[in-house]
Amino acid sequence: MAQIFLPHFIIIGAMKSGTTTLYRYLDEHPGIDMSRDKETDFFVAEKGWKRGLAWYSNQFSGDSPLRGEASPNYTKARDFPGVPGRMADTCPDVRLIYILRDPVVRAESQFRHSVLIGDLPPTLEEFPDSHEYAHILDGSLYARQLDAYLEHFDRKAILVLDFKDLVAAPQALMDRVHSHIGAPARIVGAMRFTNDSAMLSRVPAPILRFAQSPTGRIIGGLVSRGMRDRIRGVLLRGKARQSPPFPEELRARLRADLAEDTARLREMTGQAFADWSV
Template sequence: MATAPGLPHFIVIGAMKCGTTTLYRHLADHPQIDMSRDKETDFFVAEKNWDRGLDWYAAQFSGRGPVRGEASPNYTKRRDFPGVPARIAAACPEVRLIYILRDPVARAESQLRHGIIMGDLSPAAEGFTDSHEYAHILDASRYAHQLEPYLAQFGRAAILVLDFDDLRRDPQTVMDRVHAHVGVAPRPIGRAGAANDSRELARVPAPALRFARSPLGRRVAGLVGRDTRDRIRAALARGRDRRPEALPEALRARMRDDLAPDAARLRAMTGLDFPGWSV
């Protein structure tokens, strides 16, 4: 697979809250694959790391494996981070892409619950469904809208679209497809373990979460590996459970109405059925 020296051969482009961390860990376990040091480089997001340049991006990979990859769900948040597909195409025109999805309403709910746990969102607030926050959450669940510019830049053959339900139900079969798509040998996969588990996050004390999101916290996190960060988070998850109450059915119904047209377009666009979805 031809690619520029030091740059990735494949990228997991999302979606957020759809198993990208599980997929990252399975891929990182493959001896032929060199995944980026941190799961989310966010390099192709102009508002984040694009200005750091290609040398910085190449340095995110160890060089220990012949096939390089990364996973940044922010690459499919077109509303807030436009222009990502064109930047990827300019730097890595032959890259293979992986887009893992789940029921768009369930995905939006998961992101909303995460925002509540982190103290960023209050869906009970008046006018929430007309807010920037609501539009931001729904954007990542509009998979057809996100996929369109990638299809225009790369074509359908370069993009593997997966359903997270399949990864949970039959991970080996899904990873066999992934390995073939990125050009590595098939390999039995290990147990990826819980990834980005909101139940664990809900027990981490709020001051620790605020520190982790601060500039200093991010710098400290960059000094240790992902496994070490996971162990620290697990050790901190001993506080009071702050999991939010069930979302109002009226809010779920609104999300279903708002997301159904895009889900229909996605099925037509990909030829996939997504039989377990609610829309």
């Protein structure tokens, strides 16, 4: 029977909060084996779970003492419930990393991302009362997401980080990450974003949608990360698309809808998040 490889740590989110940068930093560590696909979505019932444990194990080479992955869909409990339970049943000793960003700014960034890949029309008329608004809001309800994990994991298993520290002091933040997952300390280079909206805006929307479809993900899984980066570089030649300006009244509604949850997050974590807008 083939050996099953499981992760020692998982970056569970949040979307548009630096998870790709964290993944890249950890992938460069000689003692860490990151999943072949940055977002396996294995513990999401509607996505990777149906592929089975053998598929998940094959995401890892098994050549390094530590293994990890990063899937921001793991902290979207409204649309993808049950993730923490499946994770705890499969790898109960896994260490979790949850990197957060100003929840209003994060929601705006996800909105722009959805427009740029063609999942949302470039209009805000129907957005405030839409399923997509609730979906984007859920990704910023950090305390609610933590609630779901704390039903299955000890609080000490979850490292909560602030995106601003990744920007301002990447070495100090990565020192905390390495300590949390039990990896040897390592000097990291300058931070570089690989999934920002400016880059996505130059890739044709149909290609982005195909890349995220089930067929596109299968094909992408057959191509090395280096080759995918080179293909992405070739595609970054199109004219940049623009998302609409985000109106202040909608920003104010987000602040109101996120205020209670954000206050509870500060109590849960003991972190001030002093520069956040809510």
